[in-house]
Amino acid sequence: MLVVSEVLVFFVVSLLLIQFLKFQWMRRQFPPGPTPYPFFGNLLQMNFKIHHEHLKKMAKIHGNIFTLWLSNTPAVVLQGFQAVKEGLTAHAEDVAGRPESRIFHILTRGNGKPLDPTMPIVHTVSNVICSIIFGHRFSRDDENFHRLIESFDTLAAFLNSISFFIYELSPWLAGHFLPSVKKIKSCVDFMNGLLAKELESHKVKRKRDENRHYIDYYLDEIDKTKGDADATYDEGNLIQTVADLFIAGTETTATTLLWALLYMVIYPDIQEKVQKELDAVVGCSHVFCYEDRKRLPYTNAVIHEIQRYSNILLIALPRLSVKDTELLGYHIPKNTVVLANIDSVLADPGKWETPDQFNPGHFLDKDGNFVNREAFLPFAIGHRVCMGELLARTELFIVFCTLLQAFTFTLPEGVKEVNTKFVFGSTMKPPPYQLCAIPR
Template sequence: MMISVILISLVLFLLSAQFLNMQWKSCGFPPGPTPFPIIGSIWWINFRADHRSLKKLAKTYGNICTLWLGHRPMMVLYGFQAVKNGLTNNSEDVSGRLQTYIFNKLADGKGILVSNGLIWKQQRHFGFGTLRKLGMGNKGMERGIQTEARYLVEFFRDKEGEAVDPSFPIVHAVSNVICAVVFGHRFSLEDKTFHQLIEAFDYIVAFGNSRFYYMCEMFPWFAEHLPGPLQKARFSRDFVCSFVRQEIKSHREKGRIDEPEDFIDFYLKQLEKTKNVPNSTFDEDNMVQSVFDLFLGGSETTATTLRWALLYMLVYPDIQDKVQKELDAVLSPSHLICYEDRKKLPYTNAVVHEILRFSSIVLITIPREAVKDTTVLGYHVPKGTLIMANVDSALFDPDYWETPHQFNPGHFLDKGGNFVTREAFLAFSAGHRACPGETMAKMELFIMFCSLLQKFKFTLPEGVKEINTDFVFGSTMKPHPYKLCAVLR
């Protein structure tokens, strides 16, 4: 009995000491919910970083506040000014990626997306330099997008106006753009392996901002031994990596490194070139993870945005009609849509940008980490502090958007009807970790969106009266499954 009392007293003493220590540590940080031992203050947002909980957090504690992920401080930025200045002032100082339990399980510090230091610098520089060689942002890439847009048009034409869920054909078209660049070939719509790849990525994305994700980060020893979402996410990741390794093996057998044709060829050539170079981070594990990251970044977000684009055309048929009238007035019916056309189509370009703003598919950035002691928005930030930016709050900031909660292409038009950029348009984030594929994503979205609206009028299936515009919560905010009819114009 005495031993039990002593143990309980000891535990209470340690918890009290930890609690007081956390209160002392939190004094230098922006205000926020009271942190507790072990769980920190993430409980305040119910283990879910969604737009409602973050808005409530900002309303209670201000646009710069602190959450504690266990014993680790995380500054949360809300609103355009806080997000922009927090990510761009001293940008290099906060360019790190947190190395968490889940990130280590899924990426092990490799590749581009969640790596740090020399690995990040070398893999990112090589990766995007190679993509530029392969045509990213120029006519070479544009031809690949136009090809996939044509296949997408053919898919809807073959349906002859019958109700269809557009999700998979859209994912297929967008993913094939990056597949052609990375793997050197595209997949057919019926390919079973491709279906499995998409399902694997879908699960990883859904897991990435779930309550279970946060629980795993806080109690890794608990998650390690339980069957469930984490194990399924690891299985999905292993499936993708296994596929990539098979592609690498196939490329090695073809022996094309002297005349590389795709990303894997270029990487194999780089492996040969740097095999005796000290401090080189080029190896097969980094190649696999880089391909994984490029595929994820080059397909998931753009495909999700295009799904929202068609949904909004159903919700706002008057806007669809105005886009089609502009397309008809400026371009001939046989014209092959190209990215330069956006300069002659200000209203359509404004609609595309409003789709990106209003869908706001990435609510928060992947947290960044201070790589050294620095200052963020007037606060001293010790090395290792996390910074989480609520991009969604910048895209809906009432101080910078006239009608933030309305779908309004006028946000991107001046009084003369000319297209204008907006400083609060941070759909692709900002600073050192901003999305490097912004031009490619805009090009894909514009060409595919215009190609579809040039050929079809999109309507609701017969008998459908209501449209669900709520999102499915995850790492990206997807629309609920829906069907539409593509009627040939």
């Protein structure tokens, strides 16, 4: 029995040693970084989360470009404006890929009373993307719509969680023993089923000479490319792109608007200045369009500062080097994950006068005119910049202005302090809160 245990210990130690030596050999190809542990890489040091504060500390030690090991997968991190800008634009085509994780294969299959603004905001924003994709809006009372929103929310929360990284380490163990993974699969099945029903409904009602929305145009492309062996247009990809558009078109914009209302109750003087500008320039009954931003410099500056200060995507979506390339003087092998720390750009003390304060003046000149800032990169930069940037900017502007034109937002009676510490996930949401919407 003793001999068996000794052999087992020897085997485990040897395996760990081999893995450690393998890491040391592979590290020579990449920028410097913290020492990875066998099997886990740097996940243990990061508490199984890619957190901006961890990255900030590592950058102080290893520089503005360094390597993290996510289990056995190297990820090159870009920290600060100059590193992110040069890293994603100097050889933009070389880092225009997207990495595939193991979880990817699952995913691709107003009366003045206190209220929680989450559902009204999410409902408003998601119905914009519904109109574009489906050609119709969902009722606020539709149970399937509520469950769809909850499913997308569950998926978004999962993608930067401990469970996500455990799944990447061992899909079998996570799939059998983690309730969160089983819940994700259930959400994906529900989403795909609902979207498939929506697709079938549109196929029946569709008139080929009347293209009304995204699904119609995609179905046209499927018809045009029938028989083409190289075509990628099919109903499976249609359902997947609809899910992608729905998540991307709802989660980030709704989260930013929730931060916007929270900041307005925290900074009532700023809210008042926005309302005074709206009243003076467009009046109380104006229907807003995106072009109005040019006449509303202070309001435009406030919206930009909300995006900068809330910084809901601390880390940009991962890129992948599609060939051997060079970033900031370091050789980067093909198929290397590249992570841009957007937080380090939007709070770069070399680019912002008061990076740790909510200050709309960051986007105003001395005469009160709106100015763009080169370090304002909430939608990232380079070949993989957010394709929904214009839609998001338009929604943020119109919804924010419409709400502040109609209501004054305050804290509920008796509430003196508000928690502004974000809820960590794939997007950084504000903690649940209530406010009062008082008609103006």
